[in-house]
Amino acid sequence: MGQHGEKARGALLDAAEELFAVNGIDAVSNRRVAEHAGTANHSAVAYHFGSRDELLRILSTRHLQETNRRRTELLRSLPADAALPDLLAAMILPWVEHLASLPVPSWRARFVSQIRNVPSVHAVSTDAAAASPAMEELVRRTHAAAGNVTPSVLYGRSSILGGMVLSVCADYEARVQDGVEEPNWTGVGYFLIDACAGMLAAPVTHPGDFLAQPSSVYLL
Template identity: 35%
Template sequence: MTRTDRVAATRETLLDAAERLFAEHGLAQVSNRQISQEAGQGNNTAVSYHFGSKAGLVRAIVRRHAGEIERIRGAMVRRVLAAERSPGVRDWVACTVEPLARHLADLGIPSWYARFSAQAVSDPAGREAVAAEAMASPAIVRVGEELRRCLPDLPAEVRAERQEMARLLIVHTMAERERALAQGEHTPRDSWQRAAAGVTDALTGVWLAPVTEPAAGSWAD
């Protein structure tokens, strides 16, 4: 192997170890030393050498999966736009859900990316890194624009609230299914495709739900 090959192989080994350890224990509970040891690296500064920081490592893990998810999502967006009927809310919600589910299906069992993502978005540093990578995706930006055009006129705070609900529902539902599959447990849906359809249906309902303002003073002290 050339030096370049050895460096690339070491990076991949570190990414494998970090993704699994972060998925199982959370970002804050895993040290760079633990990752290096799990990856079989005698040098405990290997993570810092290859990725600079834990945030850099998180971004590298996200990027390792982002290319394939972007490819799937881009193809979905093109199909939706080329369809004879006008796309609706559910079409664009599906474009946020299905690419991740398809990628997880392709990873096989066990996989750790959904659980890694759930741990990352629960960590302040990880959340910032994941959000930055998401906003670098042309397909997800386009989906967001098209979804907003289809939605009813929602107050800004309701729109932001439902966006957060959508993110949490996607990430944590996928993570729980990935965990159950890895441990050989029963799952409500028998395939990633059907699981994605269920999440898409639920999120379509979230986005189209009525907006109710409670009556002033309706809660008793």
């Protein structure tokens, strides 16, 4: 694909991310994405991506290689007996650092929060994140470091944490855009690390199977 084609493709991805973040996935048509990208070709999404599902798949995993590289780097720096907060930092900080690197306004956190409501797309992005060897190791070691918490409770807590991290980041991204907050993504990251560590390792007062299937704080 030539330089012009790559530029057009990038403009479509940027336009789609913004529109989906603000309006939701189902409320935005391919034609509206094309118009927002500044093209008169209303079939541009089909031309560049083949289908809407492919657009969403590419958009949802757009920066995954970068965050996985950073996650691997942080994981390699950890000692064998790393504490729970340090393991969570290796999991969460690459995502937060990526958000901090984006211009203001940015839409990434709000877009990723939206795709959690689209099961097929969310499954693709979560599977892609989980396939990272670094993430697999971090999940295993994080659960082991949580202490005497049963797997079923860990799965339930992890599913809550995934939504919590994305919701906090999406809300903060909007507040930065509105000028309510001065950007301090590092502070947000460590707040989330502390909150996640506290929840994962909290005492269990009533054992039960909130979730039967494994889940984790998978982030893009």
